[in-house]
Amino acid sequence: MQFIHTFFSLYKEGFANLKLGKTLWKIVLLKLLIMLVVFKFFFFNTTLHSHFLDDTARSNYVLDNLIKETP
Amino acid sequence: MNELASVDWSRAQFALTAIYHFLFVPLTLGLSFIIAIMETLYIKTGDAHWKKITQFWMSLFAINFAIGVATGLIMEFEFGTNWANYSWFVGDIFGAPLAIEGILAFFMESTFFAVMFFGWNKVSPKFHLLSTWLVAIGSNLSAFWILVANGWMQYPVGMHFNPATARNEMENFFDVALSPVAVIKFLHTVASGYVIGALFVVGISAWFLLKKKELLFAKRSMVVGATFGLITSLFLAFSGDESAYQVTQHQPAKLAAMEGLYKGESRAGLIAFGILNPNKKLGDNEPEFLGDIEIPYMLSLLGHRHVDAFVAGLEDLVYGNPLHNIPSASERIANGKIALQALSDFREAKKMGDAPKMRENEAILQTHMKDFGYGYFEKPEQIIPPIALSFYSFHIMVSLGMWFIALFALVLFYILKRDITRYPLVLYAALWSIPLGYIAAEAGWIVAEVGRQPWAIQDLMPTHIAATHLGGGNVALSFTLFAILFTVLLIAEIKIMLRQISKGFEGGH
Numbered sequence: 001m002q003f004i005h006t007f008f009s010l011y012k013e014g015f016a017n018l019k020l021g022k023t024l025w026k027i028v029l030l031k032l033l034i035m036l037v038v039f040k041f042f043f044f045n046t047t048l049h050s051h052f053l054d055d056t057a058r059s060n061y062v063l064d065n066l067i068k069e070t071p
Numbered sequence: 072m073n074e075l076a077s078v079d080w081s082r083a084q085f086a087l088t089a090i091y092h093f094l095f096v097p098l099t100l101g102l103s104f105i106i107a108i109m110e111t112l113y114i115k116t117g118d119a120h121w122k123k124i125t126q127f128w129m130s131l132f133a134i135n136f137a138i139g140v141a142t143g144l145i146m147e148f149e150f151g152t153n154w155a156n157y158s159w160f161v162g163d164i165f166g167a168p169l170a171i172e173g174i175l176a177f178f179m180e181s182t183f184f185a186v187m188f189f190g191w192n193k194v195s196p197k198f199h200l201l202s203t204w205l206v207a208i209g210s211n212l213s214a215f216w217i218l219v220a221n222g223w224m225q226y227p228v229g230m231h232f233n234p235a236t237a238r239n240e241m242e243n244f245f246d247v248a249l250s251p252v253a254v255i256k257f258l259h260t261v262a263s264g265y266v267i268g269a270l271f272v273v274g275i276s277a278w279f280l281l282k283k284k285e286l287l288f289a290k291r292s293m294v295v296g297a298t299f300g301l302i303t304s305l306f307l308a309f310s311g312d313e314s315a316y317q318v319t320q321h322q323p324a325k326l327a328a329m330e331g332l333y334k335g336e337s338r339a340g341l342i343a344f345g346i347l348n349p350n351k352k353l354g355d356n357e358p359e360f361l362g363d364i365e366i367p368y369m370l371s372l373l374g375h376r377h378v379d380a381f382v383a384g385l386e387d388l389v390y391g392n393p394l395h396n397i398p399s400a401s402e403r404i405a406n407g408k409i410a411l412q413a414l415s416d417f418r419e420a421k422k423m424g425d426a427p428k429m430r431e432n433e434a435i436l437q438t439h440m441k442d443f444g445y446g447y448f449e450k451p452e453q454i455i456p457p458i459a460l461s462f463y464s465f466h467i468m469v470s471l472g473m474w475f476i477a478l479f480a481l482v483l484f485y486i487l488k489r490d491i492t493r494y495p496l497v498l499y500a501a502l503w504s505i506p507l508g509y510i511a512a513e514a515g516w517i518v519a520e521v522g523r524q525p526w527a528i529q530d531l532m533p534t535h536i537a538a539t540h541l542g543g544g545n546v547a548l549s550f551t552l553f554a555i556l557f558t559v560l561l562i563a564e565i566k567i568m569l570r571q572i573s574k575g576f577e578g579g580h
Contacts, residue, residue: 010186014188020133020134031556034556038552062155
């Protein structure tokens with residue numbers, strides 16, 4: 001119990017007393033927002049997993065690409 | 072956008088992301104250990120100055136970590152969208168190390184990172200020290216798994232290609248994780264991070280000494296940084312030697328490009344310095360260099376551990392050399408086409424439910440699998456990597472590596488045996504060597520990644536086959552946005568760091 005309390009207060013007081021860390025956290029959160037929202041949704045929104053329903057379809061897509069590219 | 076342009080933009084985007092990501096990573100790898108050493112000195116001596124020194128460098132470590140964290144995430148997005156053929160083809164071989172890396176990075180680093188920064192007065196000094204060491208070890212372990220994945224691309228082992236799923240399946244985890252290419256890649260890459268960390272500490276300490284500020288703190292930091300730097304830069308040279316040996320064994324075209332070696336030779340010399348002849352073409356009689364300085368026998372020794380050994384040149388690899396049992400690229404292309412045809416026939420047989428035909432074609436495929444990727448080429452000359460970029464990057468990296476050994480030895484001598492503040496040239500050299508560390512590290516990655524072209528996976532998958540264009544977004548536009556985002560992050564890092572450095576060791580962290 002004591003350990004959990006110490007562990008929790010470590011984070012609580014640590015975040016409450018941030019100085020330089022405040023600026024750094026703002027940068028981290030803004031960066032994550034840009035990456036996970038803007039980039040992920042607008043530029044990297046399609047993967048084999050989102051584009052095809054099952055592994056058979058994914059395999060077929062890649063096999064098509066592997067075979068059709070033969071010169 | 073045509074197909075070729077799409078591949079090129081995807082490559083440019085990946086290169087940009089990787090280069091920017093690797094501006095942040097090496098300092099984390101190196102500085103974390105230097106901080107741990109400084110804190111150990113604090114615990115051993117009880118001297119409060121060491122605590123302030125540790126906290127100062129820890130604040131700079133935090134800035135670098137915060138700005139750099141998750142920049143590698145974008146590469147994972149790129150794998151999924153721009154390199155989907157590749158991502159599927161590598162299967163769980165790539166997934167397993169990356170998953171281990173993610174779990175390690177998240178749990179180990181984030182837990183002990185909090186203790187390291189928030190726990191100064193909350194946990195015992197020894198537990199705090201343990202946390203600092205665990206952050207350093209955790210960061211380096213994360214790097215290990217990433218480099219295992221990269222090592223497999225350079226030297227694919229421990230797997231079996233399943234033609235029914237188009238995936239490589241892991242047969243032996245230890246063959247993948249402990250492949251000699253992966254292990255030496257890890258050691259060489261983290262060593263470059265240690266040297267960058269040391270250059271950073273020595274360079275910034277030099278700045279304080281030039282400004283005649285914080286002399287005690289700066290001198291102590293410099294002793295730790297230069298000692299760590301000298302040991303790790305020597306190790307960097309040793310691991311670089313072993314890395315070149317592995318390249319010779321498994322990626323001979325890369326080595327030939329790194330050395331501008333067109334015609335293979337026994338007792339081959341190492342080019343210490345050279346200017347490539349831009350008019351040189353494969354198979355002609357033009358000289359390779361406009362001017363060069365060669366160290367006799369060294370390339371044979373480096374590549375095969377024997378001064379008399381034959382080192383294959385680009386012409387041997389393209390046209391073959393029966394005397395030295397080197398097959399021509401044309402033979403390998405023919406093998407690759409057999410493998411590809413077998414894959415196609417296997418698929419047809421599977422559709423027809425013809426089991427004997429499937430087995431027959433799978434056997435043909437596996438027999439020729441080692442040359443599978445060659446089947447995508449039309450001309451043997453296509454197997455040659457970009458020579459000039461590989462050659463100059465390699466020589467810049469090696470020259471700078473030698474300079475770092477000399478610099479650390481020089482700094483250590485002057486700080487221990489002389490009053491270093493009276494030697495501003497040495498201090499300026501240390502200060503201006505900070506960017507050189509990054510240039511050397513990025514040049515090293517260019518050698519590793521450009522030198523292995525045209526392959527995404529050595530001998531199995533060429534880069535243009537690895538690429539896809541699944542996403543709806545424009546790659547050129549996302550490239551531009553990345554460039555802007557990363558440049559803003561870099562400027563932010565430098566500005567925040569300079570502000571923090573100017574506060575000095577007692578400026579509050």
